[in-house]
Amino acid sequence: MEFEVSNGHLFHKDKEGIVDAEIFFVEPRGEEVFKLLSVKLAPELQNRRIEQQMFAALMAYLRKDFWTLVNKLQHVPFVAGGREPEQGFDTGTLIQYVYNRSYGVNFPLITKEQEGATIPIEASQARPGDLLFWGSHGNAYGAGIYLGGGKYLVADPQDNEVLVKPLQSQWLPDFAGTLRNT
Structure with missing residues (x-):
């Protein structure tokens, strides 16, 4: 599953281009550390363990x-x-x-x-x-x-x-x- 990241927002789009999984976060800057604000999943993704893939993509982004x-x-x-x-x-x-x-x-x-x-x-x-x-x-x-x-x-x-x-x-x-x- 491919994710995109932009301005504190990691997301995935389905085949129709609709966002079906997303994380909102605050990036670490200066004295401010990472903060997870929210995670949203489309109902059809709720039981597919997509969160693990999302967090792996987020950690890769933070370590870039x-x-x-x-x-x-x-x-x-x-x-x-x-x-x-x-x-x-x-x-x-x-x-x-x-x-x-x-x-x-x-x-x-x-x-x-x-x-x-x-x-x-x-x-x-x-x-x-x-x-x-x-x-x-x-x-x-x-x-x-x-x-x-x-x-x-x-x-x-x-x-x-x-x-x-x-x-x-x-x-x-x-x-x-x-x-x-x-």
Whole structure:
């Protein structure tokens, strides 16, 4: 099923060109996070599980700017408690900023809470956009956003900026977390 998106409105049209499934939402911008306003389905679609397809299309739409955002944030200064690119970021605020804008969620700020907000997976199963964690479950001391190809995005206090770094064999993540259904 093909969906179109325009100005906070995801919709599908039937063969006659009539909208038969739609979602109204507020896109994440600035401090504002994604908000779902309403979902409407034509009666003939009510029991066809179309909602799952609609939400998958919506999430794909929200993530469309993920790579642009990753590129934009590189070399932003490391600043403890910074919450915007103009201020700088620490690890928790960087992850929160990227997830709020790329996934349309109200993501937690603290690494331990970010871990709890994701579905735990093996680090080797991580896909781009998943979180990597260093430390034990419930007590992670480091995190980054996996980008694929053995690289991750992190606000690095040692390099004093947001960087894309390669995973290194002497310092591999202990586990990962995802928002997708694995």
